Amino acid sequence: MLSEQVQGMRVTQALAGAAAGAVVDGKHDRGELTLEIDAARIAEVCRFLKSDKYERLAAVTCVDVYPMEPRFEMIYHMHSIARNERVRLKCKVGGERPEIESVFPVYRGADWYEREVFDLFGVFFRNHPNMTRILMPDDWEGHPLRKDYPVHGHKYSYSRE
Numbered sequence: 001m002l003s004e005q006v007q008g009m010r011v012t013q014a015l016a017g018a019a020a021g022a023v024v025d026g027k028h029d030r031g032e033l034t035l036e037i038d039a040a041r042i043a044e045v046c047r048f049l050k051s052d053k054y055e056r057l058a059a060v061t062c063v064d065v066y067p068m069e070p071r072f073e074m075i076y077h078m079h080s081i082a083r084n085e086r087v088r089l090k091c092k093v094g095g096e097r098p099e100i101e102s103v104f105p106v107y108r109g110a111d112w113y114e115r116e117v118f119d120l121f122g123v124f125f126r127n128h129p130n131m132t133r134i135l136m137p138d139d140w141e142g143h144p145l146r147k148d149y150p151v152h153g154h155k156y157s158y159s160r161e
Helices: 008-016 039-051 110-121
Strands: 023-029 032-037 057-066 072-080 085-093 099-100 124-126
Touching: 008 023, 008 039, 008 072, 032 039, 039 072, 039 085, 057 099, 057 110, 085 099, 110 124
Parallel strands: 032 085, 099 124
Antiparallel strands: 023 032, 057 072, 072 085
């Protein structure tokens, strides 16, 4: 349930008119607006925000909330340079093979951010033109920023040293 403060904000009202039902929850804390978006509608919401002068995608990142399910929170930091406004979008994704729609067709700058999340967390982005590893070697097994990833190292055991 959205608070009255969040419901009264310009961007929340605009989204309610353009993408009804896409905003699942939200909060305004310490001057920062965070909107939880239905993961199936993230590309639609980003398309609207770009047309609403949020011309800059500042970052895309992920949080692993293991052992909770859905396990991952995708986070998108949007910036309107014209209005000097920022909004943070969050989407929850989970399952055996977590995936979400790519926002690369809307914001070309999402390319490396999404590849980094794929590489380090294992979240797959549908319709991304080059969904390959960007930081780890191609033959690397696993995703090192997952909370269940071995902390002692993936391929090596140092207990004998």
